[in-house]
Amino acid sequence: MSSVDANQTKDGFFAHVYEVVEQIPLGMVATYGQVATLAGGMGKARFVGFALHANPRPGIIPCHRVVFADGSLTSGFAFGGIDAQRRLLEGEGVNFLADGRVDLATCRWSAGT
Template sequence: MPSEFSIKIYEIVKQIPQGCVASYGQVAALAGNPRGARGVGFALHRNPEPGVIPCHRVVFADGGVAPGFAFGGPDAQRRLLEAEGVVFLPDGKVDMQRCRWL
């Protein structure tokens, strides 16, 4: 059974629109725990509804994709984001200025 914090995380991540990303810290703050970025990562790694909860839209604050992306690895996360129109910089990170949600 997911914790109350995890449930909040899932509800927030469901709101991230296609073509946008949020950072783990941003999601944590919106869920009421601004220091809970690591908890966001744990919750998304256990995503109970892949495809419904778009966890691929959550990246590191610097735009980096998760090396341990639970649903196919970092290449899969990047492919999913690119398919939605998320822009990557030459260094392989998401262009957070263009694609950050909120």
Template sequence: MYEVVRQIPRGCVASYGQVAFLAGNPRGARGVGFAMHRSPEPGGIPCHRVVFKDGGLCGGLAFGGEGIQRALLEEEGVVFLPDGRVDMARCGWLK
């Protein structure tokens, strides 16, 4: 699944379920979350580009604190909806 995440381009996001499906385990979204949290290459795998299917972001403990994931995505040009979720229609990978 790390190889799949490495393929997500800057400015795009994928859901945990999409990553699981593309990695060959269509029911493994939760496992993707655990794998992203335990990434063996901090900074080498763009785990911040993986979000919930509705565009929601991870909780505050991920990425070093509240707002870090959003800041990383905004830096890449990811667009957010007024409620704080990623605009999946505009920034979702492999629509």
């Protein structure tokens, strides 16, 4: 055992991802790349997806608030369908574009807001 806590060293980057995603306020969305960057891993955007799919905290981590860099939602097999996710975000107050994309221009979350 090192001086570090044996309680936190196991997740590393993933833990940061969960932290960041949990910080996303309602009515806002963040992109995988953005979360990855905030989590301290610029370029590890894919792991953000992995981390969210792992979903260690169902109900706590609003994975549906995390979208692609261009505002599109996850490939369809997640959440039970993009339409379901879109519905959810709309219910939270997120605006959508006619293309079926999240209006990042209005709902893009920033750290510290």
